[in-house]
Amino acid sequence: MRTVSKLLGLACVWLVTQPASALNIFACEPEWAALARALAPQADIYSATHVYQDPHYIEARPSLIARLRRADIAFCSGAALKEGWLPALQQRAANPAVREGAPGMFYAADVVSTIEKHHEALVGRGHVHAEGNPHLHLDPDRVQTIARHFSQRLMQLDPEQAPQYRQAFQVWQKHWKQKRLQWKQQALALSGKSVVVQHSTFSYLLRWLKLKPVADLEPAPGVSPTLSHLDTLTKSLETEKPLAIVHNWYQSDNSARWLAKRISVPVLALPSTVSEKDGISTLDQLFDHLIAELRSAQL
C-alpha cells in the first residue's frame, strides 16, 4: 500500500513538473539517459538497457519497440553498438523521428573519434568493433564533446525551450570541468601502471588515466576466454605483474579469478555504466567510482 501511495505521489509530481511539450528521449544505453537527465531535466527519459546487461546483445522486446515509437529523440552510442539490435528496433517502431539520418537519431560516435579501429581485422570472430571501440562514454573529454553536440540537437528539435537547454549545459559543463581536474589529479598515482582487461569496455578510461591494458582475457573481441589463452597469459604476466584484473558487472568473474589466483593480483569488478540502484546515477559519479576502485587496487 505504501508503495502504491508513493507511486501515486510520484505520478502527481511528474504531472506537475512535466510540461505538455516535454521531449521524449529514448537512450539506448544508461550512460546517455544519465547525460540526458542533466541536459534536459524536463524531458521524459527512458533507458533501453541497464548495467547488468551486455550492451552488445539486446533483444528487440515489444516494450522497447513501444518506447522507441513514442520517442522524439534517440540517444545512442552508435559505432558497433548500433549494428546488433537497434536497426530491428527502428524498423519495428516505424517512427520517422528516429530513423537513420533524422535529426532525432543522435549517435555519440558521430561527433567524436573512436579508437581501436584495428578490431576491423577480426571480423567474423565474435563481435567486433569495425567502426572503432563504441564504449566511448568512458572518456571524460569525449563526454564533454558529446554533451555539447547533444545539447545543440535538443535546441534544434525543441527551439522553444532552447534557453533552458543552454543553461542546463552551462551548469553541467562547469561542474564537469571541475570534476575532470579532480580526476586528473587522482589519476597521477595510476599513471603508467598496467591492468588486464576482459573485453575492451574500459579502453577509453584506461587511456585517459594513462593505464596500460597489457592483456585481454578475451582471445579476440567478444570471444569468451579459453583455458589455453589464459594459460598463455599466466606465463607472460608472471614476470611483470599488473595492478589488477578488471571485468564488467555483467561478465562472469570465473576467468579473472582463475588468472588472479595464479599471478596473485586483485580482481576488480567494475560497472561499465551508471546504475541508479547502486548509487551511481550520474556520469561523474561513475568516474568517481571507477577511479576510486582502480586506486584501491594498489593499496
Ligand SMILES: [Zn+2]
Ligand atoms: Zn564492446
